[in-house]
Amino acid sequence: MTKFQIERRRLLIAGGAGALALAAGRVLPAQAAEDPFRIGALNPVTGAGGTYGPGMQKAILFAVDEINEAGGAAGRTLEVFAEDTQTTPDAAVTAVKKLIEVNKVQIVMGTWSSGITLAVMPITTEAGIPEMNTSGAPAISTEDKDDLVWRFQATNGRFGRAFAEIAEQRGFKRPATMAFNNASGVGNTEGFKDAWEAKGGEVVASVVYEPKRASYRSELQEVLAADPDVIVTGSYLPDTTIILREWYQSGHENKWIIPGWAANPKLVDALGPEVTQGVIAVESIANEKAPSYERFARMYKEATGNDASTNIYAAMTYDMAIVWALAMEAAGPGASVAEINAKIRDVANPGGKEVYSFEEGKAALKDGPIDYQGASSRLDFDEYGDVTPDFSEAVVQPDGSFKRVSVVKI
Numbered sequence: 001m002t003k004f005q006i007e008r009r010r011l012l013i014a015g016g017a018g019a020l021a022l023a024a025g026r027v028l029p030a031q032a033a034e035d036p037f038r039i040g041a042l043n044p045v046t047g048a049g050g051t052y053g054p055g056m057q058k059a060i061l062f063a064v065d066e067i068n069e070a071g072g073a074a075g076r077t078l079e080v081f082a083e084d085t086q087t088t089p090d091a092a093v094t095a096v097k098k099l100i101e102v103n104k105v106q107i108v109m110g111t112w113s114s115g116i117t118l119a120v121m122p123i124t125t126e127a128g129i130p131e132m133n134t135s136g137a138p139a140i141s142t143e144d145k146d147d148l149v150w151r152f153q154a155t156n157g158r159f160g161r162a163f164a165e166i167a168e169q170r171g172f173k174r175p176a177t178m179a180f181n182n183a184s185g186v187g188n189t190e191g192f193k194d195a196w197e198a199k200g201g202e203v204v205a206s207v208v209y210e211p212k213r214a215s216y217r218s219e220l221q222e223v224l225a226a227d228p229d230v231i232v233t234g235s236y237l238p239d240t241t242i243i244l245r246e247w248y249q250s251g252h253e254n255k256w257i258i259p260g261w262a263a264n265p266k267l268v269d270a271l272g273p274e275v276t277q278g279v280i281a282v283e284s285i286a287n288e289k290a291p292s293y294e295r296f297a298r299m300y301k302e303a304t305g306n307d308a309s310t311n312i313y314a315a316m317t318y319d320m321a322i323v324w325a326l327a328m329e330a331a332g333p334g335a336s337v338a339e340i341n342a343k344i345r346d347v348a349n350p351g352g353k354e355v356y357s358f359e360e361g362k363a364a365l366k367d368g369p370i371d372y373q374g375a376s377s378r379l380d381f382d383e384y385g386d387v388t389p390d391f392s393e394a395v396v397q398p399d400g401s402f403k404r405v406s407v408v409k410i
Contacts, residue, residue: 036079040105042096047087048236049112052313056110057082058303059314063321070359073328081105089119096120100127106337109320112313114184121149130341132320134313137183141384150385152316152376154284156184160191161410162282162391163232163257168199176205176228180235188234204228216243230255235262241270248275257282273400281402284389286315287377291356296375315376323348326361326372348372348379
């Protein structure tokens with residue numbers, strides 16, 4: 001049995017439906033300065049995000065194990081309490097209230113999808129608790145008035161810029177857009193439209209469609225009537241599956257640019273390579289050449305049996321725990337949550353010694369500033385707490401596999 005497997009045996013049942021306390025440290029009744037620092041892992045273990053959530057949760061766990069094995073942060077071990085958002089805002093709100101009111105967590109990590117994050121943010125902010133997410137909606141930046149929200153995923157605007165770069169490089173002239181009617185879906189296509197028009201281009205048709213429909217044929221026909229050479233989407237897997245099936249039945253031959261969380265192997269499994277061949281999938285990519293990614297990838301494989309490349313969001317949640325622990329170390333023993341939160345840019349942005357692990361950063365902080373280079377990206381947080389990762393352009397091959405054809409930097 002590996003050391004990691006031994007650590008997994010420390011999973012405790014805290015009581016109540018779905019109330020898992022995943023203890024990476026001791027469980028103590030009070031929150032004195034010497035007690036474990038309590039982290040809430042709020043991930044989409046089930047529902048539309050269930051492809052990614054279990055791996056995201058495990059990445060937080062093994063990051064916390066790594067931190068505790070290095071002696072903890074600022075003299076404290078870390079402890080993880082986990083809840084499932086079920087990829088629905090209602091369930092996420094119930095779960096985050098439980099984490100805050102019952103488990104007394106001091107930070108919440110790992111919300112996936114903008115609707116979830118936007119539902120949770122007012123609750124964490126009201127409680128004075130930082131929130132770290134993997135969501136894209138522009139409103140996440142503007143609604144964070146207290147600088148308590150940290151985004152490890154590219155914003156929808158940055159996705160839109162990547163879409164526009166790819167569309168230009170491929171010589172498309174008549175793009176159209178189709179967006180799922182929520183903050184993320186519309187944010188993606190609006191981001192593309194802004195970037196495309198800044199290049200002097202024109203979007204020939206734009207449609208926003210409602211969720212949970214059995215058919216999107218009428219919306220698709222409206223877009224196809226403009227004769228686009230490519231359709232850019234802000235979509236999810238279930239609606240994308242329906243739209244592409246109906247598009248294939250229509251006989252049109254335009255191309256598709258689709259975010260990677262919708263254009264993934266499950267889409268090919270549902271429709272087959274005959275339908276999906278040529279689909280262009282765009283996704284932010286990890287900091288693949290960094291030692292931090294190498295370490296993360298090794299632990300992810302051990303924890304899940306899967307390659308790290310199959311879950312970009314897991315690298316993000318791993319980095320959330322490492323960055324927070326480094327901020328704890330920089331703030332020093334006895335620091336408040338607000339004082340720790342104020343140190344995040346200090347340990348991740350340029351200006352200090354580049355480090356690639358918690359242990360390395362903890363040691364380097366004794367001599368001066370550090371710049372943690374994450375597994376998920378360089379992690380340079382802007383004024384809104386957002387980062388700018390690189391993007392992968394991958395194309396579905398005739399056998400249904402995905403082939404990366406370029407890396408896009410914006």
